[in-house]
Amino acid sequence: MLHSNLLRLVARGGPKRWMSTTTKLTSVEVNDKTGIATLTLNRPPVNSQNVQLLVDLQSSIGEIESNKSRGLILTSACSNVFSAGLDILEMYNTDEERLRTIWTELQNAWIALYGSSLPTAAAINGHAPAGGCLLATACEYRVMLPKRLIGLNETQLGIIAPKWLMSGFLNVLPQRVAERALTQGRLFTTEEALAEGLVDEIANTKEEALEKCAAFIGSFTKVNPLARSLTKLQFRAENIKEFEKIRKKDVEDFVALASRPEVQKGMGIYLENLKKKSKK
Numbered sequence: 001m002l003h004s005n006l007l008r009l010v011a012r013g014g015p016k017r018w019m020s021t022t023t024k025l026t027s028v029e030v031n032d033k034t035g036i037a038t039l040t041l042n043r044p045p046v047n048s049q050n051v052q053l054l055v056d057l058q059s060s061i062g063e064i065e066s067n068k069s070r071g072l073i074l075t076s077a078c079s080n081v082f083s084a085g086l087d088i089l090e091m092y093n094t095d096e097e098r099l100r101t102i103w104t105e106l107q108n109a110w111i112a113l114y115g116s117s118l119p120t121a122a123a124i125n126g127h128a129p130a131g132g133c134l135l136a137t138a139c140e141y142r143v144m145l146p147k148r149l150i151g152l153n154e155t156q157l158g159i160i161a162p163k164w165l166m167s168g169f170l171n172v173l174p175q176r177v178a179e180r181a182l183t184q185g186r187l188f189t190t191e192e193a194l195a196e197g198l199v200d201e202i203a204n205t206k207e208e209a210l211e212k213c214a215a216f217i218g219s220f221t222k223v224n225p226l227a228r229s230l231t232k233l234q235f236r237a238e239n240i241k242e243f244e245k246i247r248k249k250d251v252e253d254f255v256a257l258a259s260r261p262e263v264q265k266g267m268g269i270y271l272e273n274l275k276k277k278s279k280k
């Protein structure tokens, strides 16, 4: 009781310490009392994942791990979007080297989060399609605001999410639900996501979501950190091993797919539709 009250007090604006950070598109704030770090994605308007955001994300995860924080909460500075996934503008009309870099940094960011030994939670304060869902499901716990959307919608875009990218999704959903959702490219509403187990709790505000994530991380207070992290990594080891085996080939597969004229054409149309929609 005392512990959860303390977490609530601290989440509402108790003493906080900003860590020095060299990155620009992510920021890290460590709560002095709880030792929990909040990592915020800050690339308005929708936190689309360009190379810089992915590199900054890795750097912030590294910073949090080396500062021995007690846990990591991932959230967004954008008011209605957690992350819109990969930056399609960056993948459109570009060269193979850039595509190679984009995919390599996405892989690096995912493995840094998925394989982190720290307790991790996502305060999903907005929509989380595709790469946004990837980051949220790399965490161990998810708290989401009502009436937002989350899921892996790749097939809706005519593209295929590789196996490693589905790992987090498959960790939390029954195989049957995951297979259907992935083949349909389904985006779940928050309420549907809760019913299926894709998210763990709903919160009405970002502050409440942060509090609930902090309470999840606080639930490990009495657990030996080494025992906890080794147990977590045992659950994730098989996926990580499979990923390491194919990661180089996966980059080349992505480059080949994303450079295909019909895929580039599809991206152009998708971008145009997104822009038309945002002008309405």
Ligand SMILES: CCCCC/C=C\CCCC/C=C/C(=O)SCCNC(=O)CCNC(=O)[C@H](O)C(C)(C)COP(=O)(O)OP(=O)(O)OC[C@H]1O[C@@H](n2cnc3c(N)ncnc32)[C@H](O)[C@@H]1OP(=O)(O)O
Pocket (backbone or CB within 6 Å): 045, 046, 048, 080, 081, 083, 084, 085, 086, 087, 088, 089, 091, 127, 129, 130, 131, 132, 153, 154, 157, 159, 160, 161, 162, 165, 254, 257, 258, 263, 267, 270, 271, 274, 275, 276, 277, 278, 279
């Ligand atoms: C797509 C082809 C990829 C080929 C590669 C092949 C295979 C590999 C597998 C790839 C695995 C991962 C893939 C991805 O992550 S692809 C990205 C998928 N993301 C989406 O489909 C989400 C698209 N965005 C939205 O649905 C909405 O923006 C929203 C997230 C629900 C937020 O809605 P709202 O708050 O209403 O914002 P707006 O729609 O008005 O957007 C504001 C501006 O942001 C631009 N935008 C949005 N999303 C993206 C994005 N992912 N990349 C780049 N830009 C994006 C949007 O156009 C608006 O721009 P404007 O203000 O200049 O008009």
